[in-house]
Amino acid sequence: MTQASMAHRVVRSCEYIPCEEAFVDTRLPGREGKMNYCIIGPGVAENDRQVVHIAEPHGFNVGGVSLPTGKINSLHSHTTAEVFLICRGEWRFFWGYDGTDGEAVLKPGDVISIPTGTFRAFESVGSDDNFMLSWLGEDDPGHVTWANDVIEGAAEFGFYLRKDSSLVDINAGDPMPAEEELLRPLTEAELLRYNRTSPAEMAARVYNVERFKGATDAFADCSLPGGAKTYHPIIGEGCHERSDTPAHILNPHSFSLCAIEAGPGNGFLAHRFGVKQVLTIGSGEWEVTLGDDRFTVGPEDTVSIPADTWRSLRNTGGEAGVVYLATSGDLHAGIEWSEDVQSKLG
Ligand SMILES: [Fe+2]
CATH class of the missing domain: 2.60.120.10 (Jelly Rolls)
Structure with missing residues (x-):
């Protein structure tokens, strides 16, 4: 790329x-x-x-x-x-x-x-x-x-x-x-x-991250420095790593939708998915790394993430922020962590 x-x-x-x-x-x-x-x-x-x-x-x-x-x-x-x-x-x-x-x-x-x-x-x-x-x-x-x-x-x-x-x-x-x-x-x-x-x-088909608790351990990297986040499963099978995280809305949409809430310095460590995703910033300032490129994005900006591309996400603002992540397809999407993250996870 x-x-x-x-x-x-x-x-x-x-x-x-x-x-x-x-x-x-x-x-x-x-x-x-x-x-x-x-x-x-x-x-x-x-x-x-x-x-x-x-x-x-x-x-x-x-x-x-x-x-x-x-x-x-x-x-x-x-x-x-x-x-x-x-x-x-x-x-x-x-x-x-x-x-x-x-x-x-x-x-x-x-x-x-x-x-x-x-x-x-x-x-x-x-x-x-x-x-x-x-x-x-x-x-x-x-x-x-x-x-x-x-x-x-x-x-x-x-x-x-x-x-x-x-x-x-x-x-x-x-x-x-x-x-x-x-x-x-x-x-x-x-x-x-x-x-x-x-x-x-x-x-029953309305969701707001402020009204729901979400899951703080939905991904393996949540326990690592820089990976703390809350996962809100809004629609569909999602892309999380916990089997007991049903979405608020379950009927097929052709995509899953979740929200990720993270404080300053936190987000997603390096990973990839085998399907396309689209990231939309709800609030805060975020740094998105896509392959070798790095972008700073803010509220209402949209990022298309190709399948199989290594990416990471970090809240670079001073307050907690929210991003919405739409994942292509009705099937659950499995995450693959980078070698570096895998070695930290042990
Ligand atoms: Fe419409």
Whole structure:
């Protein structure tokens, strides 16, 4: 691996490039100013003008969104997992095919996994300084299914969706597709197939590292200098070394998600995994070593870690920090320690 090939795997939050018209709903009244980001993979963006920072498949996609306060991201559904991390701001989620099955107001540090096949929407109810990171399951998460009023309303503003979910912008001069090429509204029978998720079911799919204890001995290096950390198994089989560490959310997502909390000078000693991982900084300043390269990263920065590459992670800030680690695949990922770490472990 060359220096350049690792540097492009570090995407800093200050470099994230938004698309203001990523989706068909963006011209509807009350939706103005939505910014969507594709950090890893194209996700479900409908606009081919959306910038994708890292296109390489990872087994899941990573994106982001910000919204002016009071504005809404319209009701829609996905066929794969959608997980949000509230980084900044306060967000009200509401769900059900008419948006009335339940609601939850989430705050920074909250992680929510929305069940597939559930209509969901959200709005910013805090400050305009807001951002959510999102993980979408699978390399190809398919298409967004919008609530019928979104598709019908968008047409009044010159936006149409083809059946392949590509956007038609009449205002920008796109020709009007033939009727049979256009996405049609869902029938009553189709709508009835979508999930009705209760508030209690949704509440069980929210995690925050501040509300859960985590495990301080989930990895062999936790007992070594520089390796002290708390492991929070949020979603899936994970990458820990303890057999009795079930995740908060167990249904398959195509990735596992955990959080690692560590104090100054601590983190992960040198190790590698046989699958791709994506690191997102929740809080603090961290040094990531990838192969021979070393990077300092901070809140909301994202790092793509190739399979089989030796890496280490260290909190270089003055306070405890949190990183989120998404691991490709539904299977438990086994860790391999460097020879140096193995010799210290005896
Ligand atoms: Fe979504």
